[in-house]
Amino acid sequence: MRFDVVTIFPRLFDGPLGEGIVRRAIERGIADVRVHDLRDYTADRHRSVDDVSYGGGPGMVFKPEPLFKAVEAIRAGCEVDAVILTSPQGRTFTQREAERLAAMRHVVVLCGRYEGVDDRVREALVTEELSIGDYVVSGGELPALVIVDAVVRLLPGAVGDEESVEVDSFNRGLLDFPHYTRPAEFRDLRVPAVLLSGNHAEIRRWRKREALSRTLALRPDLLRTAELDSEEREILRVLLNERGVEHGRD
Numbered sequence: 001m002r003f004d005v006v007t008i009f010p011r012l013f014d015g016p017l018g019e020g021i022v023r024r025a026i027e028r029g030i031a032d033v034r035v036h037d038l039r040d041y042t043a044d045r046h047r048s049v050d051d052v053s054y055g056g057g058p059g060m061v062f063k064p065e066p067l068f069k070a071v072e073a074i075r076a077g078c079e080v081d082a083v084i085l086t087s088p089q090g091r092t093f094t095q096r097e098a099e100r101l102a103a104m105r106h107v108v109v110l111c112g113r114y115e116g117v118d119d120r121v122r123e124a125l126v127t128e129e130l131s132i133g134d135y136v137v138s139g140g141e142l143p144a145l146v147i148v149d150a151v152v153r154l155l156p157g158a159v160g161d162e163e164s165v166e167v168d169s170f171n172r173g174l175l176d177f178p179h180y181t182r183p184a185e186f187r188d189l190r191v192p193a194v195l196l197s198g199n200h201a202e203i204r205r206w207r208k209r210e211a212l213s214r215t216l217a218l219r220p221d222l223l224r225t226a227e228l229d230s231e232e233r234e235i236l237r238v239l240l241n242e243r244g245v246e247h248g249r250d
């Protein structure tokens with residue numbers, strides 16, 4: 001899968017793209033991430049990408065021309081499935097959105113700065129706007145990296161067994177179960193006995209129960225759309241009953 005990211009700070013991408021799962025996926029040819037300097041698509045001596053806001057007020061706005069030129073150059077001779085504008089006003093980027101994008105072949109991501117981008121870019125160039133959450137960061141680079149990372153780890157072959165995505169939180173709409181590693185006892189803190197028992201059926205059931213009980217406690221909203229198997233539905237029914245009893249006692 002190919003990503004083209006357009007930014008005025010291309011060096012911000014060196015570290016995150018140069019380590020870990022994303023670096024390996026790039027080296028193996030699973031992901032192709034190209035970072036473009038927006039200033040390369042300017043025509044003036046100062047390579048200016050921004051200007052004052054029509055109507056007045058503080059803050060600068062990205063001009064439309066360089067962004068249009070950048071996307072047109074990326075599009076030349078190849079198909080682009082989506083042109084994403086990173087924006088706090090966009091649809092929230094979730095694991096489902098990451099899965100949707102991971103099925104695409106070629107995605108362009110535009111990183112805003114300052115007050116954002118001239119709205120004609122949104123009207124005529126962008127196919128979707130994505131937000132990483134209800135807060136404002138200084139630029140679209142961190143959101144773009146969040147999107148690239150979350151999508152790349154879903155590409156077949158990107159993540160090895162030791163980092164399997166199958167049990168990740170949100171994979172099936174549930175939070176992940178708790179993980180432990182050696183030593184079995186650390187400063188009087190013990191790993192749950194079931195995990196040391198070697199009883200795989202018991203461990204599997206314990207993990208399901210823990211994932212469900214965490215989701216119920218921390219993110220009950222996820223349970224509305226979670227894909228549960230019959231065993232999980234039964235465990236959830238028991239957990240809800242227990243909770244009902246607890247609340248009844250309060």
Ligand code: SAM
Binds near residue numbers: 117132138
């Ligand atoms: N004035 C804009 C607003 O209130 O909608 C915020 C501009 S913000 C300082 C500059 C850029 O950072 C945005 O154009 C966008 O690319 C990026 N950005 C900031 N917060 C974001 C978020 N939560 N999700 C995605 N992109 C974000």
